[in-house]
Amino acid sequence: MSLSRLVQRLRHAALCAAVGLMAAVPAAHAQSDADAGAFPAKPLRFIVPYPPGGPLDLMARALGEKVRASLGQPVIIENRAGAGGNIGADVAAKAAPDGYTLVMGAVATHAINPWLYASLPYDPIKDFAPITLVAAVPNVLVMNKEFAQANGIASVADLIAYGKRHPGRLNYGSGGNGSAGHLAGELLKARAGLDALHVPYQGAAPAQLALLSGQSDFMFDNLAAAAPLIRDGKVQALAVTTLARSSLLADVPTIDESGVPGFDLGTWFGVFATGGTPEPVVQKLNQAYVQALRQPDIVDRLRVMGSQAQPLSAQDFARMVAAEKEKYREIVKLSGASIN
Known part of the structure; x- marks a missing residue:
């Protein structure tokens, strides 16, 4: 299934679920707020696994400003480039699972590199808690x-x-x-x-x-x-x-x-926390980043990149990442590429 069609289906499923659970929303929100406690009580670290000045770095900084206003804590950008994004992703994978360390993951770090590198220092599924998709760019x-x-x-x-x-x-x-x-x-x-x-x-x-x-x-x-x-x-x-x-x-x-039916390969990127981050914290981060992605200036920045803001629920983003990882298994094998 193509990425664009998968995103559409996930959004439809999320809408249906939301309608069906309207009656439970007040109680669920109250419990979530209580479990999340005072998070965040200190600055957040947002790792960009690529050099400064690139599109993912600039978008991380723009989103960080919006999230700071929403959550009341600074979002400190930390560039940890190298090994096709693996170095920065690994730092986030091994951080404390408390929601204070985030990473701007991408199709490379979470879908391509698992099949490209002979030895990856992290598991792209188990070691991360997906927060939201930011955008998909052709x-x-x-x-x-x-x-x-x-x-x-x-x-x-x-x-x-x-x-x-x-x-x-x-x-x-x-x-x-x-x-x-x-x-x-x-x-x-x-x-x-x-x-x-x-x-x-x-x-x-x-x-x-x-x-x-x-x-x-x-x-x-x-x-x-x-x-x-x-x-x-x-x-x-x-x-x-x-x-x-x-x-x-x-x-x-x-x-x-x-004339080449079904050809669909785009570059996507999104926000991840460390695997094991408590669900209430994941939901609070999701709400903050989804709200940021709906701001007009963020929408305009993404449009200049040739894309549209595509926020998802944490659960739908997790399903998308898993599907993308499997899609690239055969594509990387087909290419014959490998890095030791």
């Missing part, structure tokens, strides 16, 4: 513009046809083995029979430079990073990787509607 398939124009490639179908006519000619860049761009490329190759060589770079920025210079023919880029290049006419956008089009590039089709 990637976009972009081509070197000169190459695309010279060879009459204006769609995914054109790219696939070119690859079949010229076996061994195409190559695509990514931010590294096991990156989202690598996995998307291998999935397209498998689903469409596309012949293309993967060329890994040390990060998305070098891969983007290789595309612009013509060293690589195409890549799957982060939508927010690629959008300015697309608008300026520096690269050719062929399709987005999710089932729904992006409002940021409304005229760019999806890969699914371009």
Whole structure:
């Protein structure tokens, strides 16, 4: 099942449950408030497992300000980058299970890395208490513009046809083995029979430079990073990787509607606490972050990233993470990527 459809079903289920339990809400809230006690009584630590200045870091800081106002305690951002997000995630996994340590987890830390790394220092399910999904962001398939124009490639179908006519000619860049761009490329190759060589770079920025210079023919880029290049006419956008089009590039089709049915790979990120955090504390954090995600300025920030705020209940987010982890088992296996 695709991520977008899964989120829709989870929201529908949550709405039905809420309607059915309306009579029990006052008592449940009273008990929850009593169990949560005075939480939070001190500042919260919000770990971002990636470098400062990136989209997840900026979003964590913006949400932290909203949550500070809601809970009455500062939210201190701590960047712990390295090992594809594993270092920061592991810090949160091994913290005290009291709700005072949070992490901005992502599809990499909780769905891809368990299958990519031979030895992961944490369990992405058991060692975390999901709080809420923040957003899901599509990637976009972009081509070197000169190459695309010279060879009459204006769609995914054109790219696939070119690859079949010229076996061994195409190559695509990514931010590294096991990156989202690598996995998307291998999935397209498998689903469409596309012949293309993967060329890994040390990060998305070098891969983007290789595309612009013509060293690589195409890549799957982060939508927010690629959008300015697309608008300026520096690269050719062929399709987005999710089932729904992006409002940021409304005229760019999806890969699914371009002839590769069911293609759905997006980047998502959300808030997690340490596994074993008391349920009343989890619910209090969920309420604070969901409220923050509904603020107009947060909605606008996410829209600039090509996404929409997608808050979920803690229970629905947990189910989504488990489903995503299983989905990527076969995709990572298909790619052949591994990190020891």
